[in-house]
Amino acid sequence: MSIQQGKQVKQLDRVIIRFAGDSGDGMQLTGDRFTQESAVFGNDLVTLPNFPAEIRAPQGTLPGVSSFQVHLADHDILTAGDAPDVLVAMNPAALKANLGDLPKGATIIVDTHDFTARNLAKAGYDTNPLDLLGDSNDPLGAFNVQPVDLTGMTVEAVKEFGLSRKDAARAKNMFALGLLSWMYGRPTEPTTTFLEKRFAKVADIRDANIAAFKAGWNYGETTETFVVQYEIKPAPMAPGTYRNITGNLALAYGLIAGGVQSGLPVFLGSYPITPASDILHELSKHKSFGVTTFQAEDEIAGVGAAIGASFAGALGVTTTSGPGIALKSEAIGLAVMTELPLLVVDVQRGGPSTGLPTKTEQADLLQAMFGRNGEAPLPIVAPQSPGDCFDAALEAARIAITYRTPVMLLSDGYLANGSEPWRIPELADLPTIDPAFATEPNHRPANAQGEDAEATEFWPYLRDEETLARPWAVPGTPGLEHRIGGLEKAEGHGNISYDPANHDYMVRTRQAKVDRIAESLPPLVVDDPSGQARVLVIGWGSTYGPIGAGVRRVRKAGYHVAQVHLRHLNPFPKDLGEILARYDKVLVPEMNLGQLSLLLRAKYLVDAVGYNQVRGLPLKAADVADAIGELIAQAEGTPVDLTSPVEEALS
């Protein structure tokens, strides 16, 4: 990739680009390709896809707008960025829907072709804003607008392939991608290779897309409209081999790794639901790993089959989103009672009810924690970034298998579809998990004679002293035939018991078993570089990025703040209480109305302060920084000014 002569080249340390168009315009693909190019180039990056729940919402309307935001930088970044520096708008609705997010001076590249009277009316424009460019009443006066006939030039560029006008125009997203790839000096080979593969069976479509992509690049290079080419150098990263990965893909790989590292076949019982379905799709491609995928008739059958498979000696997994968890609750309670390993993956989305299917939220924490009848504790694990979904899935598998318990893995829509560079782990660095199946009787009958009489009975609820886990005896093991079920079992022999004292003991023991998991957790990492912070900010899940970026802003402005991020929500790590007590103020930013806050306040009697937004979008780093600043001002009794000495918004 060479920077062309004759054009000015400007160095940037970071840029946030948003591709926006109609749901049918291929914006997700465009953004994804731009991301892959940037990843291969070596930038650090974070992405934020944002699309409607409707597959094809009415064309040209505001609800039909689909967008893909990518933040790339020459340094380590944590979020997809608060506000785009560049907006590519393929139609009037895309312009209107995204304009409010743009800061002054942002660049807007619009496809003039789609600014027809009809499309303008659909987007609610009385007059064409492009007609007013440069006028005193220019509604886009605050921005650097570049009107380009993307569609027209695309059709012209691909005319030799004899496509219908409609098919020809569909390649416009590749033209836009080519133009942006030129502007930011992206490598083009990955995209040409991708297009060759993707459309291998339809030569004219393949050739048209490649031609449009190249035409977009060449247009940038030759036109006088674009005079500046930008360069964003690769970001320094820890040594290793990297790839770009989404949360759902990393999670699927983590589940496969859970099978490999435990030596168990993986059985996924699942019912399609946004935004979790991709995990089912991905796992269904990897049967060669001994993975069975079962698309069930409903959510309940999905978890039921997974429980059956676990009983039969597989690693049972079920994947869903919040509404599916609600349906699976009774079955998850059965897994708590029967003490079988089970992974329950909840890719959270906006709720309640059907809510916002394609938008993100983290409002299922309390459902995961308490959403079952009776005292039904289960461990909860949450990944903090797309790539971290791999490790979190493996950790969930470790806990489920070691402690014979269902484990809730709480991802969310942002992690699921968002992506980041991921350092591919070495297999040797992954933990191994021992299923330790029971193979022998474990109990000496009461009437056995002598101290050294052999165990001849199998007691399915005779526990391991360290973990409190019960033995996992799978069908086919002679002599260990036993019955389990949802009725209360007597400790030890496991027969049905309605004895009051036994029930009290078993309720406490199931809780103690989950609490015992804390013994296996590493100490929390407290990020408090100065050691002088009086405010601690604590979060969980996908808010890691915006919280981390907010913390950086606060520190850049010269203030002290400490950060802790929780992977384990139940049980909490053993040192959490002591850490919370060290700080004067505790801030808990969450994409809910304060669910972790509630748990922390209840368990540690800490006066946790929430920063809460439920907009279906990730938190913004600037907003988190402001919330931290407010608490610092309270804690230290001095006004806090975050604008200085920070010169410009950081990641």
Added chain:
Amino acid sequence: MTTDLNFPGLRSGVELVPTADGPQTGKDFTSDQEVRWCPGCGDYAVLKAVQGFLPDLGLRRENIVFVSGIGCSSRFPYYLDTYGMHSIHGRAPSIATGIATAREDLSVWVVTGDGDALSIGGNHLIHALRRNVNMTILLFNNRIYGLTKGQYSPTSEAGKITKSTPMGSLDHPFNPVSLALGAEGSFVARTIDSDRKHLTAVLSAAAAHRGTSFVEIYQNCPIFNDGAFDAIKNNDTKADAIIPLVHGEPIRFGAPDASGQGAKGLVRDTETGGVRVVEVGSEPGQVSADALLVHDAHNPDPSTAFAISRLTDSGYLNQSPIGIFRQVERPTYDDQARAQVADAKAAAPGDRAEKLAALIGAGDTWTVA
């Protein structure tokens, strides 16, 4: 009653399950748990029949799994010394689907009732049947809710006076056999708790069938619905009430005529497309014996089996066909799911860990030194 499958080359339902080293007795399958059904409950007879039949099946005890849902009948697994799970209401077929798919070497049984299978668990039942997962479903139909003390069930006759329907129930009942045939069950049968011989023969055929075997068992609840099946159990009335289905034989029933065979029989009804009951003989209005419908359980088209199932009274049971309605060969879900895994493994041989490293390291990658 014949249990001859008459399918050369057909794989047995227990073909891949290891067999016992030596002879077994009912005692081998009896757990140490005290049986706690009400005195006179039909469940005792079914339990005895199953404990008596399992030794004949000759499988290793540890390779048999009984799964149940919730209800009186769902206590069944506790009384058998095999592997078992007493699960949650209506979900046993889904749990059994996971077990049967995960393991080819297990004989999987579901014990359920009319409420468990047809009300709260109706969805799982029909989907297990259409998928044809290799398992045997025993549906104990007492036409009442027993464990919740006497509300009407989805098989209760309309107008039934119960605790929850003092003015009579309004629901039209399900005919479980019709439902199973509608879901394209590959093995659909009906038997009676009190007829040990017939029950055992049907269980044998069900276990031998590869796919989902659905067996409705008429079972008397002496506490909340006593006498629901009197017509087919009473020696005075049962000849007219039971329409016995035997593959390959003309369908005849009723008190014997001069030839010693049932005076009534079934013929196709050309007007309705269904079947109807006729008197057999040569008098006007009667139908000759050679015109009777010959039962063909192996007919790939379930229409006739369905038509026969419609002869079951939906109200008080004065007439009901008993036997194997349908038994056809169809690929099973679990065999095919395992075959896909095996094919995928064969196409990508090698160590799982090495394959995992290749998988996660694929795609557009770059290396930072």
